[in-house]
Amino acid sequence: SQKIEQNSEALNIQEGKTATLTCNYTNYSPAYLQWYRQDPGRGPVFLLLIRENEKEKRKERLKVTFDTTLKQSLFHITASQPADSATYLCALLSNDYKLSFGAGTTVTVRA
Amino acid sequence: GAGVSQSPSNKVTEKGKDVELRCDPISGHTALYWYRQSLGQGLEFLIYFQGNSAPDKSGLPSDRFSAERTGGSVSTLTIQRTQQEDSAVYLCASSLVRSSYNSPLHFGNGTRLTVT
Numbered sequence: 001s002q003k004i005e006q007n008s009e010a011l012n013i014q015e016g017k018t019a020t021l022t023c024n025y026t027n028y029s030p031a032y033l034q035w036y037r038q039d040p041g042r043g044p045v046f047l048l049l050i051r052e053n054e055k056e057k058r059k060e061r062l063k064v065t066f067d068t069t070l071k072q073s074l075f076h077i078t079a080s081q082p083a084d085s086a087t088y089l090c091a092l093l094s095n096d097y098k099l100s101f102g103a104g105t106t107v108t109v110r111a
Numbered sequence: 112g113a114g115v116s117q118s119p120s121n122k123v124t125e126k127g128k129d130v131e132l133r134c135d136p137i138s139g140h141t142a143l144y145w146y147r148q149s150l151g152q153g154l155e156f157l158i159y160f161q162g163n164s165a166p167d168k169s170g171l172p173s174d175r176f177s178a179e180r181t182g183g184s185v186s187t188l189t190i191q192r193t194q195q196e197d198s199a200v201y202l203c204a205s206s207l208v209r210s211s212y213n214s215p216l217h218f219g220n221g222t223r224l225t226v227t
Contacts, residue, residue, distance in 0.1 A: 096167070
């Protein structure tokens with residue numbers, strides 16, 4: 001069956017450090033992978049999309065990599081700030097065009 | 112409004128009652144999705160509408176769940192004879208077209224359903 005796995009443990013880091021989140025998947029052949037941010041009591045908000053032929057994508061302090069051989073995406077928050085504290089979700093398109101989400105990784109950035 | 116709007120934001124109901132959850136998508140978005148999120152869990156796909164095509168209902172957990180989308184815009188998710196395990200946040204999302212490279216999902220803030 002298709003599965004998306006993200007770091008199950010919450011990530012606690014010091015302000016200014018880099019947070020690295022992992023998204024692993026099985027039995028998908030995704031053309032692209034998306035990352036969303038979710039704050040408590042709010043719906044997810046789209047952050048970044050990376051295509052299968054792109055190794056790396058950047059947006060401001062965010063960097064995403066996509067390795068289709070390892071079936072893995074890494075999501076980096078550089079120079080982290082307390083405002084980056086949230087849950088981050090990765091999402092993949094399944095064969096029947098449904099967007100499926102991982103359970104998310106909660107990041108807390110300490111000032 | 113500019114975003115996806117869901118109502119009510121919170122709903123407490125007694126076991127066995129029916130509930131209706133409403134979603135107003137972004138104007139012009141042809142695709143509409145319903146997901147369910149239980150505490151500490153990922154998003155569970157429920158149902159998907161695309162334009163005038165028949166909806167994809169493959170994620171609905173039982174026949175107590177149904178949804179409709181009127182006029183290609185507003186959608187209502189109905190849960191009949193609610194059970195305690197139905198307690199969750201119900202999220203609606205819309206996109207310009209069926210999920211694709213150019214159309215990420217735009218989510219509402221959800222309806223938190225509590226069945227007592």
